[in-house]
Amino acid sequence: MTEMLMVLGGLLVLAAGLGWWRHSRPVSFWYAIVFPARAALVYLTWRHVALGCGLGRKRRRWRWSLDAVPVAGAASRGAAALVEHKRRVQRVDVERAPRLGVLRPTGLGWRVRLRLHDGQVPADYERAAEGIAHAWRVHAVRVVDVAPGRVTLWATMHDPLTAVDVEPETGELLRVRPGKLENGSDWIMDFRTVPHWLNAGATQSGKSNLANAIIKGLAPQPIALVGFDLKGGVEFTPYAPRLSALATSRVESVDLLADLVGIVEDRMALCRTQGARNVWSLPERLRPVPVVALVDEVAELFLMADKTEKDQIAKTSTSLLRVAQLGRAFAVHLVICGQRIGSDLGPGVTALRSQLSGRVCHRVNDPETANMTLGDLDPAALDAARAIPAETPGVCVVAGQDGSWHRARSVYVSEHDAEQAARDHAHLTPTWAALLAAPLTGELPDAA
Template sequence: MTDATVWLEATGALAGAGGLGYAKVRAPRVYWSLVGLPVTWARFTWSYRSTMDVCGLTVQPSGFRAFVTRNVARREVLPVPPKVRRVRGTSTGLRVTLRLPAGLEPADIAAASERLRHAWGVHAVTVAETKPGFVELRMTGYDVLNRVRLPRSARADGLVVPVALRDDGTVFARDYRAVPHALTLGANQSGKSVYQRSLIKGLASLPVALVGIDCKRGVEQTAYGPRLSALATTPDQASALVDALVGEMGDRFDLLARHGVSDLWELPEKVRPVPVVVLVDEIAELFLIASKKDEERRERLVTALIRLAQMSRAVGLYLEVCGQRFGSELGRGATMLRAQLTGRVVHRVNDKQTAEMGLADVAPDAVPAAGLIRADRPGTAVAGDSSGGWSRIRTPHVSRSEAVAACRQYTHLVPSLPALAPFRPDVPDPVTAPGPSLVKPRPVTE
């Protein structure tokens, strides 16, 4: 009986160890919640003060505190680390809120993040300022970008579309009211198309008008026709469509003037026009010309795009521009248009200059990070904004069929916009596979 008990205990221990090993590889969230989180929390608790001291994140206490410590408590006066206000565990890591003492700033904590990562044995440590005097250490227990899966609570709502996951475990969402226009850059096979599919899939369920400009003869966006209010597949069609959008913008400004407001969202809901999101698949195709006769069309098109980028935010027209490269070598107006695109997402690129085109003017510190994106991790990108902040993100894989299915599912949400009616794509009825015949054959007899 004793031998059987020992055998069962050993078998159970081996099974448990094997299960934890399997969970660490295949289910890192489970492994982190069961093992990683308690171990990291304990390591942080016991080594916090000494770690802050050796990392140079302590300051001398105030004169009054030093006096009380020396004369009342009869203890040696030691440097003071940031005070821990809150520790919270998550399914991906650990969140620690710190109150900074006088003499420290968030940049000091951020500069030591790599040392803190090694000291506490976590995958990454990022620092976010929550309010003056307070920062949050966001520790990530494992590589959340290895197998990306958005939380179930991440749903498109209003004009906010969750499209990717940050490396600190939070959701990266495209908020059109906060960042009206954006530029997405990336080389071939970098995951740029997957990012666009994820965006279209989320936008399809929202009450917005989607306008596509795909001058590669529509090979990317034609399949999304059931949900598009307009589609242009050649530079000439794109020029006419952008002119129509400029006209729609003028009509909306007249509407704002009649109601005495300066923003679309200040209008009463019953008269408020539907927002419009313009998806440009390859911006370079709108700039490149093959002959002199195309130059006039290019100038008119680029001028109209710049006008949209400068003024359309107030009337609910938003630009989502994608391309492999977007620099001054495309021609006059390229740099001016790029300057109006506040949001920046840069996937793997072929040269440093392309990363600088996308990030150097909004988040210079993010340029080196964009150059380190590996080719075997498509969908990984660096997202920056005009505040100078940036984060590493990765889009979950969204197949073309999933995006097309979402567009077909929400066809009824296509709004009626008379200005865009001539550009509405023709949507053929889906072809269904023939089913089995219900007629019973009868043999022919003489």
């Protein structure tokens, strides 16, 4: 009796200890207890799960079997049940699951490499991912890192996007951290690798919030910010202290874009005289200030109220395209927000879109917008974008230029926060006049 009480007491202490561990040190608890248990379960059930999700392949196998053969002539002698056992080799079909590699823990789940069966393609695994997620009792399973003959499955236990808490500022030039990716890592926007971004989505989907996060992340950096806000300036006027220029009407936009093109061309000339391919290979003292231009609602730049605006729109379109084409090398970057950015806005828009290699697709109302934004990425990205619910503004699908994509969510940055950041760093704002003059006033070529 006392032994039983002691065992019970011991178990209770153990349970309490585990509970405390889980609560106070969730990370070590995950690596030491939960992950190994989950991993064991994954290996034990993998064959069953894979075959259930249609990932098996039939293989021919030779197999020994023991067959009962009636003894010849026995029946005629009245001994009906007389049989003898014979060993026989038989060809049988067995279904085999794809070979599972080593499960590696991540902060939120695990990842594991798989070897594809002959004839399988990564899309087979994307189709099966939801089923696998249910079987593994996890939030989601994604196919990532496709290599010839292999895929990696990435499982996440919870949705890291329900609460996103990151600091947009990274301390590195032209890099911001606007939120988190679904795999639990930071979402980093690096304008030096992906120079221009398209930020699309329906109203209330989180476009302006993302713009706020970008502004908050860029405000402390030695760069110039420029705004285009044709909704009368309601979106960007509060950030004016940190903006080197702000256009709030069509006419102002035409002029400002012409200036931007001028800046790009001056930088191009400077690089040519210095024998540099881009501003980053210039000597530091000649390197011009990077410019990031944010356009709030791109359709406003292209929509025509009457015929007289046709010229302005044509100019806008040409200038924007020129900035997009040349901006990368000369540190002039674009972030273009809009509900739609389709050919219905005019002929220049498709060309512009193709220059915006970074894509962010928030919740959309129509499938074409997702198509337009994510282009020819894999269909699973489009499905993920279409499935974003209205209750989670800021959730989006992000694609960089390497073709990979992620579900992500921006960190909530209120207008007030972004405004505060703009005010706090107002002293870093280069004047527009200085920017226009910069490359030409720099000491000209040492070499020349």
